[in-house]
Amino acid sequence: MPRRRKLSTDVPWIELSTTSADWKAADPALLTTMLGQLHLIRAFEESVLELAGAGLVHGPAHSSIGQEGGAVGSIVTLRSSDAVNGSHRGHHQFLAKAIGHASGGSLDLAHLVDADMQALLQRTLAEILGLAQGFSGGRGGSMHLQWLDAGALGTNAIVGGGAPIATGTAWAQKHSGTTDVSINYFGDGSSQIGSVLESMNLAAAWRLPVMYFIENNLYAVSTRAEEATADPRFSVRGQGFGIPSWRVDGMDPLAVHLATQEALERMRAGEGPAIIEAEVYRFFHQNGPYPGSAFGYRTKDEEKSWRARDPIARVEKELAALSVLGPDEAAAVRAQAQQAMTDAVAALTEDDPDNAGRRRIVPALWPDPAVVDTGIRGDASELAALTAAEPAEHDGAWTDVKFVDAVAAAMERRMAADPRIVVMGEDVHRLAGGTNGATKGLLAAFGPDRVIGTPISENGFFGLAGGMALDGRFRPVVEFMYPDFMWVAADQVFNQVGKARHMFGDNNTVPLVLRTKVAMGSGYGSQHLMDPAGIFATSAGWRIVAASTAADYVGLLNAALALEDPVLVIEHVDLYGNTDRLPDGDLDYVIPPGRAAVRREGSEVTVLTYLSMVGHTLEAVESTGVDAEVIDLRWLDRASLDWETIEASVRKTGAVLIVEQGARGTSYGAWLADELQRRVFDWLDQPIERVTGGEASPSISKVLERAAIARTEEVAEGLERVRTNGGGR
Numbered sequence: 190m191p192r193r194r195k196l197s198t199d200v201p202w203i204e205l206s207t208t209s210a211d212w213k214a215a216d217p218a219l220l221t222t223m224l225g226q227l228h229l230i231r232a233f234e235e236s237v238l239e240l241a242g243a244g245l246v247h248g249p250a251h252s253s254i255g256q257e258g259g260a261v262g263s264i265v266t267l268r269s270s271d272a273v274n275g276s277h278r279g280h281h282q283f284l285a286k287a288i289g290h291a292s293g294g295s296l297d298l299a300h301l302v303d304a305d306m307q308a309l310l311q312r313t314l315a316e317i318l319g320l321a322q323g324f325s326g327g328r329g330g331s332m333h334l335q336w337l338d339a340g341a342l343g344t345n346a347i348v349g350g351g352a353p354i355a356t357g358t359a360w361a362q363k364h365s366g367t368t369d370v371s372i373n374y375f376g377d378g379s380s381q382i383g384s385v386l387e388s389m390n391l392a393a394a395w396r397l398p399v400m401y402f403i404e405n406n407l408y409a410v411s412t413r414a415e416e417a418t419a420d421p422r423f424s425v426r427g428q429g430f431g432i433p434s435w436r437v438d439g440m441d442p443l444a445v446h447l448a449t450q451e452a453l454e455r456m457r458a459g460e461g462p463a464i465i466e467a468e469v470y471r472f473f474h475q476n477g478p479y480p481g482s483a484f485g486y487r488t489k490d491e492e493k494s495w496r497a498r499d500p501i502a503r504v505e506k507e508l509a510a511l512s513v514l515g516p517d518e519a520a521a522v523r524a525q526a527q528q529a530m531t532d533a534v535a536a537l538t539e540d541d542p543d544n545a546g547r548r549r550i551v552p553a554l555w556p557d558p559a560v561v562d563t564g565i566r567g568d569a570s571e572l573a574a575l576t577a578a579e580p581a582e583h584d585g586a587w588t589d590v591k592f593v594d595a596v597a598a599a600m601e602r603r604m605a606a607d608p609r610i611v612v613m614g615e616d617v618h619r620l621a622g623g624t625n626g627a628t629k630g631l632l633a634a635f636g637p638d639r640v641i642g643t644p645i646s647e648n649g650f651f652g653l654a655g656g657m658a659l660d661g662r663f664r665p666v667v668e669f670m671y672p673d674f675m676w677v678a679a680d681q682v683f684n685q686v687g688k689a690r691h692m693f694g695d696n697n698t699v700p701l702v703l704r705t706k707v708a709m710g711s712g713y714g715s716q717h718l719m720d721p722a723g724i725f726a727t728s729a730g731w732r733i734v735a736a737s738t739a740a741d742y743v744g745l746l747n748a749a750l751a752l753e754d755p756v757l758v759i760e761h762v763d764l765y766g767n768t769d770r771l772p773d774g775d776l777d778y779v780i781p782p783g784r785a786a787v788r789r790e791g792s793e794v795t796v797l798t799y800l801s802m803v804g805h806t807l808e809a810v811e812s813t814g815v816d817a818e819v820i821d822l823r824w825l826d827r828a829s830l831d832w833e834t835i836e837a838s839v840r841k842t843g844a845v846l847i848v849e850q851g852a853r854g855t856s857y858g859a860w861l862a863d864e865l866q867r868r869v870f871d872w873l874d875q876p877i878e879r880v881t882g883g884e885a886s887p888s889i890s891k892v893l894e895r896a897a898i899a900r901t902e903e904v905a906e907g908l909e910r911v912r913t914n915g916g917g918r
Contacts, residue, residue: 253282322554370453371400381418388653733826789810794842795820849899
């Protein structure tokens with residue numbers, strides 16, 4: 190018989206509940222502040238539901254009525270410099286943090302709403318209604334509430350999407366030498382989401398001051414928690430990651446507060462993350478002003494029993510028992526909160542002259558449609574103080590260097606100049622510079638706090654880097670070993686980092702660089718060898734650079750690491766081993782957005798290309814004798830392309846050939862061709878031609894891989910097609 194020994198995690202997992210002694214021991218000012226916050230949030234949510242019922246909330250209205258105790262109990266003592274973010278049902282979390290900031294952490298129940306509080310309530314309601322005076326100019330709405338001054342990082346419409354961002358903020362807090370903390374709020378549904386579990390692992394491994402606060406309201410939309418998991422005590426997740434956890438009655442704000450204080454003591458002392466699970470109940474359906482019983486998945490008796498445990502009623506009862514607050518005083522607190530919301534609604538709405546008995550949004554309060562595309566990215570003015578230079582114009586001495594060594598050297602130079610830069614990714618700290626040597630020497634030069642090897646969890650560690658960038662105190666550089674891994678991290682790459690500036694009304698900057706390499710021809714197959722340019726070009730918010738020479742790489746990376754936008758830096762393994770050269774002397778120059786390079790002048794056709802295909806194109810031009818003008822794009826995104834150089838060339842040649850190596854389906858050239866025909870159609874003498882790989886991703890077979898990608902021969906065929914079609918002018 191095998192020997193058997195029962196194992197234990199030895200990780201604390203505590204169920205905490207209050208006694209009458211706890212209420213007696215509590216500071217009356219704390220309890221009355223809790224009650225004031227609860228009433229303000231309740232009255233706010235009731236107004237939102239009323240407006241939703243009148244058709245004045247465009248989009249969902251995810252009410253937190255019934256769940257306020259968890260948010261208030263956990264947030265009431267936080268500093269403004271502590272951070273919180275939450276989920277789509279996040280009005281209560283946002284308001285608890287914002288009210289605490291606006292009030293200085295204490296409320297006077299006799300004078301609950303002053304001018305600042307009234308302005309906060311109105312501005313929050315305006316954001317939910319999509320109005321210009323909202324915190325994000327109406328762009329975020331109900332599910333994306335952000336007020337950075339208050340430490341409200343932004344609620345999140347993607348289930349589990351905020352966990353990596355809060356974890357990244359906690360990394361920044363820790364490495365900035367503060368004792369601040371972050372709290373990420375999510376529900377029972379997020380407790381099974383990969384990004385949440387990846388974040389828990391990173392936080393535990395790196396001892397980050399972040400709390401994962403689970404609002405277990407027992408339901409997703411209509412699916413009960415026990416239908417979604419074998420153990421609906423969601424704080425059990427902490428046992429698997431070595432994270433101490435607490436379970437509390439979320440309808441008891443003091444119990445939540447006491448558990449939070451225990452967790453905060455650990456977090457502020459540098460002992461790492463915590464989990465709190467608060468069992469709460471939303472009194473209404475997932476969305477809108479009706480109870481869940483109206484949709485048949487809950488009973489009226491169940492709802493009645495939970496309403497009897499209303500957190501407001503609980504606090505009022507305990508305050509009455511302590512002779513701190515009588516019924517008339519409690520009624521006066523509610524009346525103040527309701528009047529504040531009546532005033533906020535009145536300031537934003539008016540009688541509808543076209544529909545008797547109905548109200549409408551005051552028309553003058555809507556955002557100007559002209560700003561619809563502003564704030565997607567910055568204007569690159571941060572590069573103005575830097576020296577722009579064209580390596581091709583350097584007339585001094587040069588030093589021979591391998592391309593990949595230039596990559597590592599450029600990063601080392603920037604890290605030495607800017608202590609905010611942190612490099613992270615799988616194996617970047619090992620193997621003498623990662624799997625290709627692109628981070629060679631960085632660990633020895635800057636140590637493990639700035640060159641961080643990560644677990645295999647792209648969504649988690651990229652999202653963590655996104656949180657660091659949004660925090661603003663650090664400038665993360667993330668390496669994806671292969672670009673296909675962006676699909677694993679797609680939520681954080683596109684939904685979070687790519688959209689953040691615009692979605693939150695350009696309140697944030699996002700100084701983040703994502704490095705990755707195209708490896709076509711290396712035999713790694715369908716899940717490793719894509720060119721990501723086409724996908725990123727369709728995602729507003731991302732800038733994209735792709736260098737074909739070492740000297741260009743230095744200038745482009747320098748620019749990427751100075752911009753306040755997320756920048757994708759694409760490299761190619763075919764270039765890594767090339768003997769290249771760098772100009773002697775100052776290597777701090779930048780190649781700013783809007784600067785392509787004409788590698789060969791010509792009159793028959795304009796060839797637009799990038800990365801290793803620049804070299805293949807020049808070879809093909811020589812072999813065919815076509816008089817092509819070859820433009821190395823370098824910057825690939827819509828806002829950064831050198832349209833002036835491109836348009837001038839097309840006016841001269843009358844023909845365009847777009848050359849890239851990768852698959853036709855995810856093609857960068859497809860997007861570029863569409864854009865070009867809108868811009869230069871009148872100057873074209875023939876349809877735009879393209880050279881790409883095949884439809885399918887490259888395969889492992891050497892023969893099939895070669896058949897799936899483009900190189901010199903395919904470019905030559907493309908040039909001949911242009912010539913056959915009549916050439917250019």
